[in-house]
Amino acid sequence: MNMAVLDQETYELAMAFQDALQNDERAEAESLHQLGLRLCQHLVVRYQGQETDSRERAALAPWQERKAKQILESTCQSKLLIAEVASRCSMSRSHFSRAFKKTTGMSPQEWTLKSRVERARHLIAEGSMSMCEVAFECGFSDQSHFTRTFRKLAGVSPKRWQRSQLSSLQVA
Template sequence: MNPQSVNSDHPQALARPLGALSGWQERRAKELMLRDIGSCVRISEVAEHCNLSRSHFSRAFKKVTGHSPQGWLVRMKIEKAKSLLSTPIPITDIVYECGFADHSHFTRTFSRLEGITPKAWRRAFDHATSQPTQRPVIDRNIPDWRILDNLVDGIGQSRSRELRIVN
């Protein structure tokens, strides 16, 4: 019997599902994929380093991470891009630093995963970090106490939200 298939109440680490990568395989695979994130990483080479076939590696990786190896790598590229977008580096440099083929490919992928374009994300990030946090204003002249709270949406436009406090 495979010890990974036995459910245990032992307080040690949770058992991995059957067919998943072992701990060392997962660490090695992620390390290899992240090491050269800006260049083309071949999944077959990563699988070879884990002593698995490409198809078995892909299935096992998905069981551990919930994403295909390629999907996971794209998400990591977008996370790296978001960290670089918080700096003044031009977006065109970020595109190639993160390993995307061109600007439009980067924009499409970023927008699909984040729901906003990289430029709008950068503007929202800059706006959020440049604005000191505003405290809600309590207007005590209104009989039922309204708290006016200015919010900034993802496009950079401000809108007001009213909260009514009932005594």
Template sequence: MAYPQHTTARAPASEPRKTNTGGLSPQREKRVKQLILERLGDSLEVTELAQACALSRSHFSRAFKCSTGLSPQEWIRQQRVALAKQLIQYTDMSLTQISLECGFCDQAHFCHIFTRSEGINPFAWRCQFVRGTALNGKRSLPSPTPTDMHTTV
């Protein structure tokens, strides 16, 4: 029995990729990320972020996820964990102070989110970091500047 042979047309490799549509404009994305980073220690509502972009809450959430690959809440969590890691590494602040500085409601919530993100609790993470720096002969660490702590855009 003979089978019909199908051929498929393939686009040339040099053809430019189609950009995703439906995301935030670069200006809106930059504005909302800057707003989040400036207020990382505060309570942030998606409604506030949407208003800053002059969009409805649902449209903003979809557009943000399309632009970043993450929901606004998940992106904020990632930024808070990144800031917490820097504070753990470069300061002697307690985990309670760090949790509040990074915008978590309490230390238990901070520990839960950090452990879910990093696979290890923040105290153990700090111990690993201190042990690693002691083994490498590093005694004192420079204090980060505010811009260093907020450059994970």
């Protein structure tokens, strides 16, 4: 047993239990039962409430989060396959999706849409592209899909958002 992982009492009880099993071929069932019971009681008392929440373990490591976001942002104009992103982060697709949501509060698809809308806001604010060009530049299949998604996430249509940006610049 590894002392680095166990406390001293757990170690001693486990060793006593192991010795009783190995050295005494006629180990009495009652003494084994008592040793096992003492070990279990100690473990419950010592480690109760210290269990790690599985959702806590499901979060992405910082390098995985950076890599996933970088991949998701770079696939703006192509078909995004979550399985490929997961693979590049050394995870299964389902585990990656859960871990990504735990880390960011959004599914990879939601995060990608939010990222695309943020990019669209930046492009719209520059004012050098039409709404149709912005839609395609940000990876939307067409302008109506872009408008629906933008309105859903930003609360206003892209054109109205553009007007509000222009009026706030004029006031400033």
